[in-house]
Amino acid sequence: MPELAEVETVRRAVETGFRGKRIVTVICRQDPIVFDELGPRAFTGRLRGQTLIGTGRKGKFFWLTFDGGWSVLMHLGMTGWIEQGRFGQMDLRFARMQLEFEDETWLAFTDPRRLGRIRLRTDPLGEPPVSKLGFDVYLDDPGRDWFAAEVQKRKAPIKAILLDQGFTAGIGNWLADEILFQARIDPRRRGDTLTRTEARAIYRAMKRIVNRAVKLGADDTKFPNTWLFHHRWGKNAEARTSTGDPIEHCTVGGRTTAWVPTVQV
DNA sequence: CTCAGTGTTCAGTG
DNA sequence: TCACTGAACACTGA
Numbered sequence A: 001m002p003e004l005a006e007v008e009t010v011r012r013a014v015e016t017g018f019r020g021k022r023i024v025t026v027i028c029r030q031d032p033i034v035f036d037e038l039g040p041r042a043f044t045g046r047l048r049g050q051t052l053i054g055t056g057r058k059g060k061f062f063w064l065t066f067d068g069g070w071s072v073l074m075h076l077g078m079t080g081w082i083e084q085g086r087f088g089q090m091d092l093r094f095a096r097m098q099l100e101f102e103d104e105t106w107l108a109f110t111d112p113r114r115l116g117r118i119r120l121r122t123d124p125l126g127e128p129p130v131s132k133l134g135f136d137v138y139l140d141d142p143g144r145d146w147f148a149a150e151v152q153k154r155k156a157p158i159k160a161i162l163l164d165q166g167f168t169a170g171i172g173n174w175l176a177d178e179i180l181f182q183a184r185i186d187p188r189r190r191g192d193t194l195t196r197t198e199a200r201a202i203y204r205a206m207k208r209i210v211n212r213a214v215k216l217g218a219d220d221t222k223f224p225n226t227w228l229f230h231h232r233w234g235k236n237a238e239a240r241t242s243t244g245d246p247i248e249h250c251t252v253g254g255r256t257t258a259w260v261p262t263v264q265v
Numbered sequence B: 001c002t003c004a005g006t007g008t009t010c011a012g013t014g
Numbered sequence C: 001t002c003a004c005t006g007a008a009c010a011c012t013g014a
Helices: A004-018 A040-047 A144-152 A158-163 A173-182 A196-215
Strands: A023-028 A052-058 A061-066 A071-075 A081-086 A095-101 A105-110 A117-121 A248-252 A255-259
Touching (some): A004 A081, A023 A040, A158 A196, A158 A255, A173 A196, A173 A255
Antiparallel strands (some): A052 A061
C-alpha cells in the first residue's frame, strides 16, 4: 500500500540497510515502461561500482543517491515494493531491478503490475516529476490557514483535492478516506463549500494521521482500531466502524471511496 | 471468466 | 488557459 507513510518506511529501511555500501552488480529487467527511453542499460553502466551515499523522499517518490552523482528515482505505483536479502535467497518473479552489494546483500524493486517507475536523475528534487509535487505534509508545514484558503478556491470534491499530488503530495486513496473520516467531512463536499474551520480540521487530521502512520512504520496491524482503515476494505454491505456506524462505498474522484454517513457531513 | 484495484497520465470538456 | 473528469495503462488474485 505505497502511500506517503509506506514509502517513508521503505526509504528508511534502505537508508539503514544500505547506506555506505558499494554496488557490485546491477540487474535490470528489459522493460521500457518501468524504465524510460534510456532503457535498463543506462542504469547498469551508471550504477555499477557506485556507493550509496543517501536517500530522499517527497510524496510517493523516493530516491537513492550514489557517489558518482546519479540518483535512482523510484515510484512504487500500486503494487511496487522494495525487497532485501542475502545472496542465494530470492524470489525473482516480479523483480524489475536488483542491486547487489559487495557484502553479498541485495536490494530489489519488485512490481507485479508494472505501474511503478524507475528513473535516473542528477537532481531528483529539482527536476520533474518531483519538482511538480505540492507540499508533503510530513516534511513541510505551509500552515492551516494557507491550506484552508487553497481548498476554498477549488470546486472539485475534497477527496479529489487531497488526491491531487500537485497539491498534497503523498496522499493516496486510503489516507484520503481516513483523513476525511477523522475530520468528519463528507468526501463529496466541494472545496469551495468548506468553512475555514472544516478545512483546518482536515489539515490537522492529515498531519496527525500521517505522523502516526510513519511512527508506526506503516505497520497497519498497529494502527488504532478506531481508524476507518481496518474496516473499510471489501465493499461489503455489513461493514461497520469500531463504534458500529455503517460504512458506505461510492466513487469520488474516480476512486473507490469508503465513508461513514452518520459521522461525516 | 470477470472484475476490482493502495498509482499516474493525458485527452476531452466546459 | 484553467479546472476538472474519466479512460487508459497493466496484471494479479479473488
